[in-house]
Amino acid sequence: MRLVIEAAEPGRRESVALWEAGGRRLSEAVCATTDWPPFARAGLDGFAVRSADTAQASPGSPATLRVAATVAAGGLAPADVAPGTAVRIMTGGAVPPGADAVVMLEQTADARVGGQPAVQVRSAAVPGQNIAPRGEEFRCGSAFARPGELLRPGHLALLGTFGYAHVPVFVRPRVAVLATGAELLPVEAPLAPGRIRDSNSAMVAALVAQHGGVPVQLGRVPDEPGAAAEAIAGALLHCDLIVTTGGVSVGDYDVMASLLRSIERSSAAAEGGAASEEAGWQATAPPQADLLPQDSRLLFNKAAMRPGAPTSAAIVSGKLLLALSGNPGACFVGFELFARAALLRLQGVTEAAARPKQATARLAGSIDKGSPHERFVRARLYTGNGTLYAEPLAWGKSSMMASIPAADGLIRLQAGPQGAAAGEIVEVIVL
């Protein structure tokens, strides 16, 4: 996780129209461009008054004030509120100088004094009542959101308020999605004996979009390292991250495993060469002619986790390549742990916030078997009486798909000989 997060650095920036900024990630801090509210505002419809004028008011003995003016929202009173007078004001209107309280319309009655419009106030107003003072929520210049933050609907309200017709955001990362495996048929093909359709590409594309990226479908390549390397080389030209599925196991035809082994050998040779140079020796042989660019570097080859043990990662021409398992369940977990973190980092999310979102929950069912590696069990989350429960889903094997749509969490179990009992507190990753 650390290696992946360090390898994925915040990417390019752009400016988008406010209307298009929802769901994007900020590339710069955004600040209040004025105090907010920008003026003392009426919190409801009624009358702006001097509270002292109403000190003795009661339902039986209302205070009668001359109505000097009416302020519509967006308008201004022609003059200050003088003693003995009131100004009719609407929700959101600017409270005129002189007034220090707004009396709710429902606590007043129309009246006339000397033929002029007046209002009866039936209760004593408290200074400040129903007025939002200038700057109550924000001081001019204070930041209200920071780089990497996801722009939610509430942020858009603030951006609009402070005049951000355009918003600085990170460009949506382009993510190449490549499926490997001679057994894979296109989705539209009829099934054939021994073959299955490519289901990972659509799932990974949807995961990419869900986490702010733009999926770039490279399709399927057969089990030939050359074909996979060629597809990857093409993607390196216009994508920010490469996610492959399949071909990472120990089988004879595992194309991504072959490519990653070639990087490993090449890296080892390069390190050996560097050591040789230090010792003043000549490197005896050029590194093996590799299929991936020579500056490729393996980050990790397999991960101590289940499912997804074959998950591997490398840097290729400066870009992160994540090789996920071809088993759908393992592919899903591998994406949620590693690819999501990389995608968030590319969009400027802090290293800490790019990690999976963790919570604790009470286990709603038992998990019988232990595991030699840390385990991530697909789960449904729900609450009861203030407790968050995580129910392990059936059909949770790495090859299985049935539990993926229903999973809104992953129960995280440490390696060990035992599983976990119902009722135990467990860590969960919230999806």
Added chain:
Amino acid sequence: MRLVIEAAEPGRRESVALWEAGGRRLSEAVCATTDWPPFARAGLDGFAVRSADTAQASPGSPATLRVAATVAAGGLAPADVAPGTAVRIMTGGAVPPGADAVVMLEQTADARVGGQPAVQVRSAAVPGQNIAPRGEEFRCGSAFARPGELLRPGHLALLGTFGYAHVPVFVRPRVAVLATGAELLPVEAPLAPGRIRDSNSAMVAALVAQHGGVPVQLGRVPDEPGAAAEAIAGALLHCDLIVTTGGVSVGDYDVMASLLRSIERSSAAAEGGAASEEAGWQATAPPQADLLPQDSRLLFNKAAMRPGAPTSAAIVSGKLLLALSGNPGACFVGFELFARAALLRLQGVTEAAARPKQATARLAGSIDKGSPHERFVRARLYTGNGTLYAEPLAWGKSSMMASIPAADGLIRLQAGPQGAAAGEIVEVIVL
């Protein structure tokens, strides 16, 4: 809530490419088009064997089997696995007839028997070991997702698996967004005394998009019922739902309140007229010339809730009109309660599932004041030791925006003279 949900019926349907189906809502049930897995599949790389051949195998005394063939993923064995033989098989490969177990590659060693390739198996295989039987996850014809369901990444894996190159979904509802209020400036304008910028339109548009709709920005109209009615009439031609903000209070210039009052009068007149006809009388006067179409019908005028008490709803030319408060906090809550439900219904979500997503949580701070109406307090949700906590956010007044971006829940408090104490179990709506 019930009135809104009943008024919004599932809308038009379309078929979209699988790659574009993520985040959409299904319009028809989708089914397994084959048993899944479609054949007995190897769960890992190794050798397909007859378990009886390995019954006596141990590390010290391995069973030696002749390797009759190799099955790549996607390939088929040329013949059945005969007694005394094994077939090399890759993850996902079709287990050949005759074999009833797969032995992991790591538990075997290469060997030769009579000059031919063979394998030593170091432990007894159990029948069924490392094999996913045909139809284990799905039976052909069984539904795996239903109308109205949100298509998550895991659904796309299943759709791809079962050959759905195109997916039946509900059309994204078009939602007209109209801001009312003479005080509103466009976002790009400099502030002027007494004026504020329109922040609700951008927030509402982002909320619409978040819940599957397409926002159609109608912009701002001044405080004239005719102008608002004209904008609404235009939107009725090409939108499925109309959301307005502002103008629903009791102020003299509240344009939406005026329009809704005119519907109310008109409905009352029509009902009176009908009664007259039953009694054989002539209707004495035509209903008042209304600004909204004559078939308009008020659903509710104000709601017993805080914030958002002025929230109102009507049916106009058969389409739902939701008039939300202009106060940003109230607008947000009104949307999450009513407009979200309507949007989900338009996308075929069941009436029950269209309601807000409720949970229970432990209150992490006290809420001091009671309220004469049911109350929805913006909150941050987090867990600790298996408990879900809801922390009421500061800056929670209806006019305030500062707490909207941070809110991932709304604490739901019943009307009553008291608030709620820290540690109490409360209902929350998960946003």
